[in-house]
Amino acid sequence: xxxxxxxxxxxxxxxxxxxxxxxxxxxxxxxxxxxxxxxxxxxxxxxxxxxxxxxxxxxxxxxxxxxxxxxxxxxxxxxxxxxxxxxxxxxxxxxxxxxxxxxxxxxxxxxxxxxxxxxxxxxxxxxxxxxxxxxxxxxxxxxxxxxxxxxxxxxxxxxxxxxxxxxxxxxxxxxxxxxxxxxxxxxxxxxxxxxxxxxxxxxxxxxxxxxxxxxxxxxxxxxxxxxxxxxxxxxxxxxxxxxxxxxxxxxxxxxxxxxxxxxxxxxxxxxxxxxxxxxxxxxxxxxxxxxxxxxxxxxxxxxxxxxxxxxxxxxxxxxxxxxxxxxxxxxxxxxxxxxxxxxxxxxxxxxxxxxxxxxxxxxxxxxxxxxxxxxxxxxxxxxxxxxxxxxxxxxxxxxxxxxxxxxxxxxxxxxxxxxxxxxxxxxxxxxxxxxxxxxxxxxxxxxxxxxxxxxxxxxxxxxxxxxxxxxxxxxxx
Numbered sequence: 001x002x003x004x005x006x007x008x009x010x011x012x013x014x015x016x017x018x019x020x021x022x023x024x025x026x027x028x029x030x031x032x033x034x035x036x037x038x039x040x041x042x043x044x045x046x047x048x049x050x051x052x053x054x055x056x057x058x059x060x061x062x063x064x065x066x067x068x069x070x071x072x073x074x075x076x077x078x079x080x081x082x083x084x085x086x087x088x089x090x091x092x093x094x095x096x097x098x099x100x101x102x103x104x105x106x107x108x109x110x111x112x113x114x115x116x117x118x119x120x121x122x123x124x125x126x127x128x129x130x131x132x133x134x135x136x137x138x139x140x141x142x143x144x145x146x147x148x149x150x151x152x153x154x155x156x157x158x159x160x161x162x163x164x165x166x167x168x169x170x171x172x173x174x175x176x177x178x179x180x181x182x183x184x185x186x187x188x189x190x191x192x193x194x195x196x197x198x199x200x201x202x203x204x205x206x207x208x209x210x211x212x213x214x215x216x217x218x219x220x221x222x223x224x225x226x227x228x229x230x231x232x233x234x235x236x237x238x239x240x241x242x243x244x245x246x247x248x249x250x251x252x253x254x255x256x257x258x259x260x261x262x263x264x265x266x267x268x269x270x271x272x273x274x275x276x277x278x279x280x281x282x283x284x285x286x287x288x289x290x291x292x293x294x295x296x297x298x299x300x301x302x303x304x305x306x307x308x309x310x311x312x313x314x315x316x317x318x319x320x321x322x323x324x325x326x327x328x329x330x331x332x333x334x335x336x337x338x339x340x341x342x343x344x345x346x347x348x349x350x351x352x353x354x355x356x357x358x359x360x361x362x363x364x365x366x367x368x369x370x371x372x373x374x375x376x377x378x379x380x381x382x383x384x385x386x387x388x389x390x391x392x393x394x395x396x397x398x399x400x401x402x403x404x405x406x407x408x409x410x411x412x413x414x415x416x417x418x419x420x421x422x423x424x425x426x427x428x429x430x431x432x433x434x435x436x437x438x439x440x441x442x443x444x445x446x447x448x449x450x451x452x453x454x455x456x457x458x459x460x461x462x463x464x465x466x467x468x469x470x471x472x473x474x475x476x477x
Contacts, residue, residue, distance in 0.1 A: 033156025063115025072401035087120035218243030263398035278458025287414020318373020347452030354445030
């Protein structure tokens, strides 16, 4: 009872809402990463070439890119709790349909539906957390909802591999059903309902929706095929360039209407601007790690997927271990200092990863990956928290919509960047693209390390008091 008396009601509610949203996030990230492991088995079920299954992954990402920008308007119009619960319910339906697919065409259609649900679920879930959490408690709340983004990509392949090997790939999607039902029940009970008079009724920005939809979908598609073998770089870059041109038109257009679908004026807040621009590079570097490391273990070290996954679990242990210190650190050190110093350590351990060899003792590999996980976790949580600490309540929805969109794009770009630097490293070392060797991975990690150090200059643009509202001078309980 004493413990409860020490905690204000708002803090209890914000933590509860954060944990509920974290369940939805974890389910979505786990589903996305586990599917990749099941692609060969799915190809056999659909009687198609395995390369065609990439359409199922791409369609999901494109649906996310198109519908994330509209999530803020829908949440403001119909209520955060209502939209979140409906999105999770729609995710159940889409997941069940994915599991019952008997052809590639059906699967792609249902994955688009799943992407639409995910586009509502993640941003609206984060918005629910922001609306119920006082500024000073943001580090705690964001610490919970950033965890799935770090943990799920690591255990997803293990879960997907186990279900595909010993059960059936369809259970990857059926697994979402009980988790989603629990999530809906808890969300309806604990996420506060907004009165009708509190909801904003503004005109839907149809032009902005079309511009953002084509630009973001084109960008995600261009980035996706950039990492594919046999696709011309010119074709990929042409699509990306045209998409960026549409995005520029969208930004210009948004300045001339009162309620744009994506309000880019929130970029005037310096700390938010840094988390979008420099932070996107950090998220790309963080996203490279789960792509390159397991691939290096399998292609370079000769380990099987299960052995590779077990080794990479040490990164997840590092992620989880840092969670107990993240809030303490953010309450006592300036964000500018955290992002620069921690970023240096993160880049340093990326370089140490480049030095690993098949003959390296297992305990050394585990130690390097564990420590790298510590710094990746702190950097990711710090960025997500800082993005909203200096944002006024009136711009919370706009900030969340843009941040969710950029986060999704930077995640895709991280995987593409890993594939591109690995391919270039392969060409530099061997003259032509072919089988990847340990020197190829080493050079790829060195490229990422250099980028990891260089991009930290962007964090020097933060003021010393950026995000200071979350710093505590009193003793933590």
